[in-house]
Amino acid sequence: MKGQFNKPPVQEQETSVWICIKEECKGWVREDFSFNKVPNCALCDSEMVRGTKVLPILSIEKMESNPDTTMRKHRRSIV
Numbered sequence: 001m002k003g004q005f006n007k008p009p010v011q012e013q014e015t016s017v018w019i020c021i022k023e024e025c026k027g028w029v030r031e032d033f034s035f036n037k038v039p040n041c042a043l044c045d046s047e048m049v050r051g052t053k054v055l056p057i058l059s060i061e062k063m064e065s066n067p068d069t070t071m072r073k074h075r076r077s078i079v
Contacts, residue, residue: 018048
């Protein structure tokens, strides 16, 4: 696994998320990425509650400058 030891550590932070209320379901979504004020679980369609998780930091600026996300950004503006 060449180069694996040269990667910088992933920065993480406590992040607001929506978590599925069903104990057996593992569904969750970052609050910033939910489309509804109170979303339903995409996996089982149950209600979700607010919570927090320690997750890798996502840089929106990095995502917008990445050519792989240009189509997704364009698609959002059309919808």
